[in-house]
Amino acid sequence: IAVIRKVRVAVFGTGDELRPHFERIESHQLYNSNAPMFLARAKELGCDVHYSGGSGDTIDSLKSCSREALDADLIITSGGVSVGDKDFTKEAFAQLDMETFFSGIAIKPGKPTTIGAVGKTVIVNLPGNPLAAMVNYELFVKFIIRKLAGSSAPYHGFVETRIQASHTIRPGRFTTLLGSYNGSGFLPLAQQSPGMVSPLPQADGLIITMPEVSLLQEGTIVKMLPIKWGVFSCEKKDIFTAPS
Template sequence: MAVSIIEALNIIDQNILSNITTEFIDIEDSLGLIVANDIVSKVDLPKFDNSAMDGYALNSKYLLNSLKTQKEVIYAGNKTLPSLSDAEAIRIMTGAPVPKEADIVVPIEMIEFDGDFIKVPSNFKSGANIRLMGEELKSGSVCIKKGEEINSYSIALLASQGIEKIEVYKKPKVSIISSGNELKRHEDQNIGSFDIYNSNTPMLKARAKSLNCDSFSIATSSDEKVALKNIISNSLHSNLIVTTGGASVGDKDLTKEVLLELGMKYLFEKVDIKPGKPTSLGIIDKTYILILPGNPTAAMINFELFGKFIIQKLKQSSKPYHLIAKTHISDDFKLKSGKYSVILGYFDGKSFNPTSHQSPNFLSPLKDVNSFLITKPEIDKIEKDENINIIMLDGISESLKIESIFVF
C-alpha cells in the first residue's frame, strides 16, 4: 500500500542513518563539506583595535581643543605603533591599529586644518569609528558549528583564524542506475529508430554532484535480471543507489524483483504522489536504495523531494530539510483533483510561475525550474492572489513543519 508524502518524509527523517566517516582536509578543499566537530576560534576578530576609516586618531577628551598632529601616519600592517601625547592627533588609515591613548577616529573629511594643528567636531563619542578587538568573535568561542556546510565565506573565516585543516564528513557515494533495453548513452551516435538516449542518468549524476556527493553513473542496464543484478551488486559499496525505470508492474520492470532477491528490505513501497507513485525506498545492508520511475519529470520530482533529503541526512548536515518559501501564484491555475500532485515552476522573487507543460515524460521544461508546489487531493484550482507555500530546489533548512510542504 502506498504511503503518503508526509509518511515517506517522516520515514526518511527517522530511519536514514549515516555511517560516513570523517577526514582532515585543507580548508581550500573543504567547499560544500559538512563540519564534523565544532570549530573553536584561535584569535580574536578583530585581532586588535583598528580604524574603521581613514582619518585622525585622538582622545575624545580633547575634542574641543586645537590638536597638534604628528608627522607619522599609521598604516595597516605597521610593525610598531606610535604613542600620543596630550592634545595630539595622528593620521591613520582604514584597518590600521589604533594607539592605546586614542579612543576615536575622526573621518578626514570632517577635519579643519590649520598648519600642524587640526580642529574636529565635538559630536563624537568614545569608540567612534574604531573596530574593537574581539567585538566580532572572541578567541575560544565556536566560530563554525558541527553539521554546518562549508561555503566560500566559511573558508574566509577559517583562514582568518590561521586554521589550515578541518575535520569533515566524507562525501556520500551515490550510484545512478537506469534500466531499459531502449536506453542508449548520449555519446552513442548510432542508435536504432525506436531507441532513446538515456537522460535520467546524466541528470541525476549531475544533481547528486551539485549536492556535493561523489556520484557515479553506472552503464545503462538492459531489462535482463542477470545484468541488472550484477550492476546493482557491484554498486553496493555506495551509500545510496538511485535506480530509474523498471519500477512499475510491466513484464520487463524487474528492478524491484532483483533488489528483493539481493536482500532489500523496504522502508516504504510506493508513494501517493502524482507523478511518481512507484517511488520506493529500501536498504541492503548499509546501502540505501531509492527506486524512481523512468519518466524524466517524475524521476526529477521524486529525487528532489526524497533523494535530496536522504543525501542531506547522509551528509549529517544540520540543515537537512526542504526550504519553504511563501508567495502567490502568477495567475489562476487549474488542475485535476483527486491526487496529491506536484506542480513545477519558476519563482522570480515575486510570484510562482508554473511551467507550461507538467507531463511526467516532458524533459525540456526542467531546465527552467527552481521550485515546486504540492497540492492536496481536494484542490482543483489555485487563485492568483492566494498565499501559497512552495519548495525551493536549492534551499535547505534546520527545521520543517511537515504540513508546510503543501501549497496551503
C-alpha cells in the first residue's frame, strides 16, 4: 500500500501587539485570532501542525522564528506584508534567500499576499486582517496543502448556483465574497470587511467576481467555492464569476 506522510505546517504571527486569546490585553494590544484559525484549518485538512509562537516587529526576530520553522513543508505567517513602518516580513524572508513566486495580487481583500519558498519549504505570507487572511488561506493555502500531500485532485472545484439577493461591488480588482448556501442559492453576507472575524463561521462558501463586475443581480449564476465541504478537481478550472 502506497502511503505519504502528513504535510508539516508551521504557523507564527508577527507583531509586538499580538497576544494569545487566554491573556488579558491592554488598549494597545490585539488578540492573535489568525494563528488559531490557521492551525485549526490545517488540522482539518489533515496536516501535522506546529505553532512557532509570535515574532516581534524586527527583522532579526522574524528571521529567528522563520529559521526555527524551516523543517516544515509549509510556513504560514500573517501580518507585516504591507507597506507600514514595521512591515518587515518580506524583507526578513528575502534575507533568508526566499525565492518569491509572487508578491501582491489583484484581489480584495488580501492584496499584500506573498508566496515563495526557502529551499524546499513553501512560504505563505498572508495579511494581518483576519477575514482577508482566511479568504486567501482558502484560495491559496488549501491548494498548496493538497498539492504537497500528493493529491490527484488539488485544484478548486465549484458549485454552480444562483445569487439570492442583488449585491453591489466596487469594480477594478477580483473580489471575493463570503456567503451562506442553503442548497438552492448563495446569499452574500451583509457585513464582511477585511478586519472582521465574525463573518467567518457564518460562511459556507465564497465566490470570486471578475474585475469588471459592479453588480450581481438577484438570480445571477455564480460559481461558489465551498468552505465547509470539499469540491476539488484534477485540473484547473475557471472559478471566476463573470458579468451577467
